[in-house]
Amino acid sequence: MAFISSGYNPDKPMEDRITDIGPRHYEEFYPPVIKANKGKWLYHEILEPGVYVHVSETGDEVYTVRTGGARLMTVTHIREICEIADKYCDGYVRFTTRNNIEFMTPSKETAYALKADLESRKFAGGSFKFPVGGTGAGITNIVHTQGWIHCHTPATDASGPVKATMDVLFDDFKNMRLPAHLRVSLACCLNMCGAVHCSDIAILGYHRKPPILDHEYLDKMCEIPLAVAACPTAAIRPSKVEYEGKTYNSVAVKQDRCMFCGNCYTMCPSMPLADTEGDGIVLMVGGKVSNRISRPTFSKVVVAFIPNETPRWPTTTATIKRIVDVYAANAKKYERLGEWAERIGWERFFEKCELPFTHHLIDDFRDPAYYTWRHTTQFKF
Amino acid sequence: MAKHATPLLDQLESGPWPSFVSDIKQEAASRAKNEKGIDYQIPVDACEDLLGVMELSYVHKRTHWKHGGIVGVFGYGGGVIGRYCDQPEMFPGVAHFHTIRVNQPGGKFYTTEYLRQLCDLWELRGSGLTNMHGSTGDIVFIGTTTPQLEEIFFELTHNLNQDLGGSGSNLRTPSDCIGEARCEYACYDTQALCYALTMEYQDELHRPAFPYKFKFKFDGCPNCCVASIARSDMSFIGVWKDAIKIDQKAVQAYIGGELKPNAGAHAGRDWGKFDIQKEVLDLCPTKCMWMEGGKLVIDDKECNHCMHCINVMPRALRIGDDRGLAILVGAKAPILDGAQMGSLLVPFIKVEDPYDEIKEVIENIWDWWMEEGKNRERLGELIKRQGFQKLLEVTGIDPMPQHVQEPRHNPYIFWKEEEVPGGWQRDIKEFRKYHQR
Numbered sequence: 001m002a003f004i005s006s007g008y009n010p011d012k013p014m015e016d017r018i019t020d021i022g023p024r025h026y027e028e029f030y031p032p033v034i035k036a037n038k039g040k041w042l043y044h045e046i047l048e049p050g051v052y053v054h055v056s057e058t059g060d061e062v063y064t065v066r067t068g069g070a071r072l073m074t075v076t077h078i079r080e081i082c083e084i085a086d087k088y089c090d091g092y093v094r095f096t097t098r099n100n101i102e103f104m105t106p107s108k109e110t111a112y113a114l115k116a117d118l119e120s121r122k123f124a125g126g127s128f129k130f131p132v133g134g135t136g137a138g139i140t141n142i143v144h145t146q147g148w149i150h151c152h153t154p155a156t157d158a159s160g161p162v163k164a165t166m167d168v169l170f171d172d173f174k175n176m177r178l179p180a181h182l183r184v185s186l187a188c189c190l191n192m193c194g195a196v197h198c199s200d201i202a203i204l205g206y207h208r209k210p211p212i213l214d215h216e217y218l219d220k221m222c223e224i225p226l227a228v229a230a231c232p233t234a235a236i237r238p239s240k241v242e243y244e245g246k247t248y249n250s251v252a253v254k255q256d257r258c259m260f261c262g263n264c265y266t267m268c269p270s271m272p273l274a275d276t277e278g279d280g281i282v283l284m285v286g287g288k289v290s291n292r293i294s295r296p297t298f299s300k301v302v303v304a305f306i307p308n309e310t311p312r313w314p315t316t317t318a319t320i321k322r323i324v325d326v327y328a329a330n331a332k333k334y335e336r337l338g339e340w341a342e343r344i345g346w347e348r349f350f351e352k353c354e355l356p357f358t359h360h361l362i363d364d365f366r367d368p369a370y371y372t373w374r375h376t377t378q379f380k381f
Numbered sequence: 382m383a384k385h386a387t388p389l390l391d392q393l394e395s396g397p398w399p400s401f402v403s404d405i406k407q408e409a410a411s412r413a414k415n416e417k418g419i420d421y422q423i424p425v426d427a428c429e430d431l432l433g434v435m436e437l438s439y440v441h442k443r444t445h446w447k448h449g450g451i452v453g454v455f456g457y458g459g460g461v462i463g464r465y466c467d468q469p470e471m472f473p474g475v476a477h478f479h480t481i482r483v484n485q486p487g488g489k490f491y492t493t494e495y496l497r498q499l500c501d502l503w504e505l506r507g508s509g510l511t512n513m514h515g516s517t518g519d520i521v522f523i524g525t526t527t528p529q530l531e532e533i534f535f536e537l538t539h540n541l542n543q544d545l546g547g548s549g550s551n552l553r554t555p556s557d558c559i560g561e562a563r564c565e566y567a568c569y570d571t572q573a574l575c576y577a578l579t580m581e582y583q584d585e586l587h588r589p590a591f592p593y594k595f596k597f598k599f600d601g602c603p604n605c606c607v608a609s610i611a612r613s614d615m616s617f618i619g620v621w622k623d624a625i626k627i628d629q630k631a632v633q634a635y636i637g638g639e640l641k642p643n644a645g646a647h648a649g650r651d652w653g654k655f656d657i658q659k660e661v662l663d664l665c666p667t668k669c670m671w672m673e674g675g676k677l678v679i680d681d682k683e684c685n686h687c688m689h690c691i692n693v694m695p696r697a698l699r700i701g702d703d704r705g706l707a708i709l710v711g712a713k714a715p716i717l718d719g720a721q722m723g724s725l726l727v728p729f730i731k732v733e734d735p736y737d738e739i740k741e742v743i744e745n746i747w748d749w750w751m752e753e754g755k756n757r758e759r760l761g762e763l764i765k766r767q768g769f770q771k772l773l774e775v776t777g778i779d780p781m782p783q784h785v786q787e788p789r790h791n792p793y794i795f796w797k798e799e800e801v802p803g804g805w806q807r808d809i810k811e812f813r814k815y816h817q818r
Contacts, residue, residue, distance in 0.1 A: 001420065001421060001422065001424075001425075002420055003422070003528075004420055004422060004505070004532075005532065006531075006532040006533070006535040006536045006539075007535055007536075007539065008531045008532055008534075008535035010531065013455045013531070014455060014456070016539075017455065017456055017538075018538035018539060019456050019457070019538070019544075019583075019587065020544065020583035020584065020587060021538060021542060021543070021544045021583075022484060022544050022576075022579050022580045022583055023484035023485060023486050023487070023543070023544065023554075023576070023579060024486045024495070024541075024542060024543055025486070025487075025576065026486045026487030026488055026490060026562075026572045026576060028486070028492070028495075029486050029490035029491050029492050029495065030490055030562065031490075034490070034562050034563055038561050038562050038570075039561040039567070039570065041561070041563065041564060041565040042565055042696075043565055043644070043695045043696040044564075044565065044644055044695060045641070045644045045645055046644050046645040046646055046648070047645070048648075049649070054563055054564075054565070062563065064563070068398065068399055069399065069513060070398075070399040070400070070401045070404060071512055071513060071514075072401045072404075072405075072510070072511075072512055072523075073401070073404055073510075073511055073512075073513055074404050074405060074407065074408035074428075074509050074510055074511070075408070075500035075503055075504045075509045075510075075511065076404070076407050076408050076411050076509070077404050077407075077408075078496055078499075078500050078511065078513065079496075079497065079500055081493075081496070082493035082496050082497055082500075083493075085493045086493050091492050091493040091494060092490065092491070092492060092493075093490075093491055093493065093496070094488060094489050094490045094491060094559075095489040095491075095513055095514060096489070096559075097489075097556070097558060097606055097607045097608070099513065099514060101513075104563075123394070123399070123400055123403035123404065123407070124394075124403055124406070124407065125391075125394025125395060125400055125402070125403040125406075126394065126395055127394065127395070127396055127397060127398060127399055127400040127403060128397050128398070128399060129399055130399070131397060131398065131399065135646070136643070136644075136645065136646030136647065136648065136649075137643075137646045137647045137649070138649065143516065145516070147444075148434075148435055148438035148439070148443075148444045148445070148446075149431070149435060149523070150446065150462075150464055150478065150480060150523055150524075151444060151446060152444060152446040152447060152448050152449065152464070153444075154444050157435075157438065157439070159401045160390075160393055160439070163393050163396070163398055163400060163401060163402075164393070164396075166398035167395075167396030167397060167398050170396070170397045170398055173398075175649040176645075176646055176647060176648050176649035176650075177649035177650040178649075178650075179647075181646070190714075190715055190716065191714060191716060192714035192715060192716075192720070193516050193714070194516040194612075195516070195608055195611065195612065196714075197611065197714055197715065197720040198608065198611035198612075198722070226756070226757075229756070229757075230717070230757075232716070232717050232718070261716065263716050263717065265448070269447075269448035269449060272448070274443040274444060275443070276441060276442045276443060279442060279443070287611075289605045289608040289610055289611045289612075290603065290604045290605050290688070291603035291604070291605065291610075291686075291687050291688065292603070292604065292687050292688050292689050292692060293664055293666050293687055293689050294666065296605070296610050296611065296722050298720055298722070308442045310389055310439040310440075310442060311389040311390060311392045311393050311439055312392060312393070333647065333652050333660065334643075334660065334664060334689070334693075365719065366719075368719065
């Protein structure tokens, strides 16, 4: 491995440095039919799962074929995307806000040839490289995070549970049989990078043990007041601690006030809390971001804990599949999962989905918790 | 021959959904073969070692990345997420495994020429592994070593005319929905505004000067395809002010069954014949629509632009012509005080280049938050701590009923001294003249 310079001179680091140029301008990357018809679109139609047409007031049409993406992808895979885009789409391609890939062409024939080609491509292990779907009232890609691939604070993995869940929900990626679209998201800790707090179904990594304190190093590694201020329940205070015959400036954690959020570890490397048996998954449901019919809502916790079952998280995926199927069988057309649960009442939601209701699901975080209890005799037996 | 056995990860190669394991394996094989004779600048077996460390995490059910990591490029305070493996002897290929955020183009449109340039650069100087894309929007290069950071940045800026994205306590990389580029619902050009503000605030993006992170997202309409209302401190959502445009012939075509409701989104199941009463009029949240003499009527004054009727009948109903956007502020994830969605601050503002009115709102908010925000306090939390009224004051916006879902029900009302006749400086002796002790 011989070092190859880019031209950067480490002896004069600020020489010839270019900064603050921002992203490339979007117009450089518009396919011609997009550029010509921008702002002139009249309507669209979903021709079949994964295939759209948009029609412009100029009469122009653009066909879009949407395919699933693993989000985590290699340059080899991106080059294959490029090869396909060159073959069918004059070298243009885009990605969606849910990390699917969209190929566009002005020709219907090309779109269907493209679709057939996409669906014929498989990885060596047998999975589809480019499954077509993710449109309309179905289940599209799972917005997710880094997990054990790259992050230091996760309580679960991201790529693994997502692959396992999408395998189980695959038919609904390829179909549009649900009452409304159903968004699934995953975050590997409660920093909730992404969309877990606002999704129809959300998978959330969670810890169940307080941090382990590395007293010997804590004061050297951490700004103690920041760790103290990082705690939402004020479970942490500065403390002088005797450890192996020496006295250290460190912190004390009131364990019965700790709810294992891990935010102190984010601020202080000497407070790790990851644990094989303690960590696992929380399931949330009923969130949405659109303003359609009802207001945007947060997802709510409905399963307090499922263990991390590597490599395929079978309990998690089976529970999700059950919720999806009960929702599909019971909700009205256009009704999002949260709207359905609100209409029938959460007591019915738990009954129909066969989910045990435990004390963990009752809000106890500060004043707003009160507003989540039931202040009425309106309930169902 | 794989460097490490990965019996657990191997089980994620089966099933229909694209397998990240298969993909990483193909990259590992490609690097091992090296048909192009590349002089890889980080370990050739980085992908093998990544699979190895992942497998170990699948056994331990714990991450094997050390805490934190502070690396970057000169001139900037963010853009690179440093990461080091906690078993560097076992997995030397990922001992350093830093992530680089690359600012994506608007709408995530690409040419293959550009994507290939990125791939060539990343294959040589990194692991060959990416996220397309990070949740905030960036192209994410996953895995390289510290000495390569400046080299990659030099090539990005000099050869690809491409900058890094944001990280840290600063303006993060803004992102947008597809907008007018391919959607008939877009109330403004999301790409144009996203790009203009990204360029305007490059300094705020690259050099952390804020109490905490701050995000912009741009949605063309209230359907919120980029989820700005939940995932950005300042959310820009397109709306219109005038009447929904109705094509009565197309309405009849929906009723008659020639056009598919919701553009065919529910085609996978038999929901019966389209019933405009049941599927549109009765579901309208404000009940401001009805049929009159076979024609659809909308009382637009009572419409709250939820998008439902337009979504159901895109060929019959179109957004109005008096277009602009609403600004909502304060969305954030739970840490520390609890999750927040954006709260409505500006119900309507025109979107006109050079966007001075919008910039004024942004900069007024930043002036306040940069001065008053506590360390690691998101804008939404500052609004909770100091009050929505304070936000109105600093932005010079008059309070209006649209600012609340409902008025307060507690009577703990603050008044300003100047609002109350006579002020607050009172003499107890004067009071006692009329009220004996």
